[in-house]
Amino acid sequence: MTTTSTHETEITVDPDVPLVRITREFDAPPDKVFRAHTDPELVAQWLGPRRHEMRVDHYDCRTGGSYRYVHLSDGNEFGFYGCFHEVRASERIVQTFTFEGLPDGVALERLVFENLGNGRTRLTATSLVDTFEGRDAFVASGMEDGVREGYDRLDELLAG
Amino acid sequence: MAKTEAADPLSRVFSALSDPIRRDMVSRLAGADATVNELAEPYRVTVQAVSKHLKVLEGAGLVSRSRDAQRRPVHLEADVFDLMTKWIERYRRQAEDRYRRLDDLLESMSDDVEQTHPTSHPATGAQT
Numbered sequence: 663m664t665t666t667s668t669h670e671t672e673i674t675v676d677p678d679v680p681l682v683r684i685t686r687e688f689d690a691p692p693d694k695v696f697r698a699h700t701d702p703e704l705v706a707q708w709l710g711p712r713r714h715e716m717r718v719d720h721y722d723c724r725t726g727g728s729y730r731y732v733h734l735s736d737g738n739e740f741g742f743y744g745c746f747h748e749v750r751a752s753e754r755i756v757q758t759f760t761f762e763g764l765p766d767g768v769a770l771e772r773l774v775f776e777n778l779g780n781g782r783t784r785l786t787a788t789s790l791v792d793t794f795e796g797r798d799a800f801v802a803s804g805m806e807d808g809v810r811e812g813y814d815r816l817d818e819l820l821a822g
Numbered sequence: 823m824a825k826t827e828a829a830d831p832l833s834r835v836f837s838a839l840s841d842p843i844r845r846d847m848v849s850r851l852a853g854a855d856a857t858v859n860e861l862a863e864p865y866r867v868t869v870q871a872v873s874k875h876l877k878v879l880e881g882a883g884l885v886s887r888s889r890d891a892q893r894r895p896v897h898l899e900a901d902v903f904d905l906m907t908k909w910i911e912r913y914r915r916q917a918e919d920r921y922r923r924l925d926d927l928l929e930s931m932s933d934d935v936e937q938t939h940p941t942s943h944p945a946t947g948a949q950t
Contacts, residue, residue, distance in 0.1 A: 677837035
């Protein structure tokens with residue numbers, strides 16, 4: 663279950679607090695990884711699902727700013743919005759996150775950009791929600807994002 | 823203990839697997855059923871301690887004990903384990919997929935700051 667490659671995404675699901683932590687390293691310095699998170703034109707190129715369009719309504723990534731974007735998938739729109747609580751250049755972004763399909767739910771997300779030297783960065787993204795059910799729904803939600811490429815194979819494998 | 827009782831099934835599974843010994847027990851049971859004594863063997867803990875760990879795994883539905891009165895071998899409930907692994911693996915793949923796109927983007931980005939830099943002008947108001 664554990665991954666060994668330094669580049670593979672790692673997921674930690676905390677048993678005591680309803681949070682999910684994602685850790686990933688990049689071959690780019692923190693300011694560059696940070697820029698890919700704050701410039702809406704760049705964000706739209708990677709945050710959305712590969713095969714579907716991501717439309718950014720607004721993405722005002724600065725302390726006190728807000729965002730809203732929509733994933734377009736087979737005629738369906740999935741909207742997401744939130745506020746940027748704190749944006750500290752090349753260091754951290756703290757923001758809220760709500761899926762419009764579940765308007766009562768809100769996650770507090772913290773992104774930390776850690777300088778590993780030699781032009782490398784470790785990104786740690788922590789999502790905290792208010793209930794374990796909410797967290798588990800979050801983890802189980804894979805589908806809506808339309809990232810099915812890899813899943814289909816996994817399904818076939820598991821279905822035997 | 824009350825907290826574990828109150829948590830939903832998936833949280834019980836996560837909680838049960840938060841302990842390294844229990845994770846190790848699960849991976850060994852994935853190979854074959856084993857008795858409590860067999861499970862206890864490689865660890866420097868008492869059989870009682872292993873029994874406690876087993877109770878947690880049983881409570882999460884991850885393992886069951888057969889009624890065989892003599893040996894009562896422990897059996898891994900693969901369905902529950904698969905479901906949880908599948909969920910987490912899906913979530914992980916989703917994140918990995920996203921970050922591979924970010925890898926590609928980072929490679930294509932110039933090192934110098936020629937791109938627009940919305941956050942470097944904090945005082946310009948909400949025009950963007």
